[in-house]
Amino acid sequence: MMDTGLGDINAQFKVYIANRPNFADFQDTQKVTPLGGGELDAIGKACGNGWRKVFNVYAKVLFALNCERLVSVHKAATWQEFRDKYLLQAASNTSLLFTRPELSNDDIHIVMGKTYAKSLGLSLEWINDDFAIAPKAKLIVCPYFDYRQLSNIKIVTLVELIRQQSGNHNKTTKHL
Structure with a gap:
């Protein structure tokens, strides 16, 4: 199965979401489409505050992670600048996918939401309720x-889990 979503087609940092933005350019896409400058803002304006929040939190997670080996955030002074200039763009190593996770590689996979994760029928170890x-x-x-x-606070927990999964335990978390 081929990934469908937004971002870098070769991304190693993949986030999965159950829905897709109701945005004409992405409704029928069957591939991973890199975004250009200003497209995140356009999606947020066209599709509502919920999508702005998704993009904001995604950028905050990566900025807090501060792991150049996974996603380079050093070119941005703030998570907002990272979101606006780099997130989900070509060669960003980030993607937001609307398809089921393909788990046959060494990529980092983040599934958004307990309900969506349970619907995928994955074999999971629950650490806590979240x-x-x-x-x-x-x-x-x-x-x-x-x-x-x-x-x-939960972003910090997620960052620690990402570090454990990627074998990168000793990095400094950037402040949000």
Whole structure:
């Protein structure tokens, strides 16, 4: 099965979401489409605050992760600048996918939302009510990318789980 979504077609940092933006350019796409400058903002304006939150939280997670080996954030001074200039663009190593995770590689896989994760029928180890892992697959289930569901404190937990899954334990978390 081929991935469908937004971002870098060769991304190693993959986030999976159950829905897709109701945006004409992406409704029928059957591939991973890199975004250009300003397209995140256009999707947010056209599709609502929920999508702005998804993009904001995605950028905050990567900025806090601060792991150049996975995703380079050093060119951006803030998570907002990273979101606007690099997130989900070609060669960003980031993607937001609307398809079921393909777990046959060494990529990092983040599944947004417990309900979506359970619908996928994955074999998971639940760490607590919010987070689960499939260690052999480098897959993490976390709350939906929304400020209330994935607060800054939960972002720190997610960052630690990503580091454990990627074998990168000793990096410094950037402050949000």
